[in-house]
Amino acid sequence: MGRNIPFLKGVETFKKLKFKEYEQKFKELVEKGQSPKALFITCSDSRIHPDKITGTDIGDLFIVRNIGNMIPPFKPDNEFHGVAAAVEYAVSVLNVPDIIVCGHSYCGACESLYMDLPDDEEIIHVKKWLEIDREVKELALQTVPEKGRKLFELTERLNVIKQIENLLTYPGVKRRVGEGSLRLHGWYYIIEKGEIQYYDPETNRFYPIV
Numbered sequence: 001m002g003r004n005i006p007f008l009k010g011v012e013t014f015k016k017l018k019f020k021e022y023e024q025k026f027k028e029l030v031e032k033g034q035s036p037k038a039l040f041i042t043c044s045d046s047r048i049h050p051d052k053i054t055g056t057d058i059g060d061l062f063i064v065r066n067i068g069n070m071i072p073p074f075k076p077d078n079e080f081h082g083v084a085a086a087v088e089y090a091v092s093v094l095n096v097p098d099i100i101v102c103g104h105s106y107c108g109a110c111e112s113l114y115m116d117l118p119d120d121e122e123i124i125h126v127k128k129w130l131e132i133d134r135e136v137k138e139l140a141l142q143t144v145p146e147k148g149r150k151l152f153e154l155t156e157r158l159n160v161i162k163q164i165e166n167l168l169t170y171p172g173v174k175r176r177v178g179e180g181s182l183r184l185h186g187w188y189y190i191i192e193k194g195e196i197q198y199y200d201p202e203t204n205r206f207y208p209i210v
Contacts, residue, residue: 022058029059036062038098039090041083041163043069047191048104062090068109068159069101070132074169084170092172097182099167102196103160104189110155113137114147136162157206160186160199 005011019026040050040061050056050063064086071083078084090096103110109130114137117127136158144151164186167173176182186199188206197206 025058034059034062034094036060036090036094036096038062038100039064039087039094039096040100040102041065041069041071041087042102042189043067043104043107043109045104045107048102048189050102053189053194053196062086062094062096064090067126067129068107068133069103069163070109070129070159071101071163071166072132073166074171087167087170088172091170091176091182095181098185099173099182100185100187101160101163101167102187102189103156103163105153105156105191107152107156107159109133110159111152113155114151132166133159133162157188157199160188164199 037056037060040054041064042048042050044065044067048065050061054061064083066083071087072078072081074084075081087099090099110133112126113130113133117123117130133155136155140151140155140158144154164184167184168177173182173184177184186206187209188197188199189195190197196209198209199206
């Protein structure tokens, strides 16, 4: 504890140098409030950096991160749910015009769907969370029945599509999409290539953005 703080030098550099560079921007965001351009839902994976891969500025993205960039279907009797609350807040309070679900290659959550995780109370919430993608796993195995990179990549892509479907179970999302005031996007980030592909629902395929 005490001064044994991770990334202490980085924090000091931000305060002394970086903050000065963006000080006016921060003041404007405090005075006027935030008005993000999109809700960006992605994985907690440390290799994903939303600001860098999108080239966005401070205040542009309302970001939700979790294991496997998963979105539980709408369930009004769920007493506590951070992801659901964030989706509702972004859509119905901040009125974001776009939601981006960004999956990625070599996703540990998607690979874990095919592992026999131990019955250990230390990962009890991990096992429960992965149940969101039970249908994704079953669908992927129908096409690629053997474990390996081909199966995992298919799962990662199907996972993105499934989360778009889950988003549409939220009343606010469904309403605004129907009105034409909200757009949903599925992205697949190939970490090792620095490439982002987008999902086209008309062809049911992913294509490079650039």
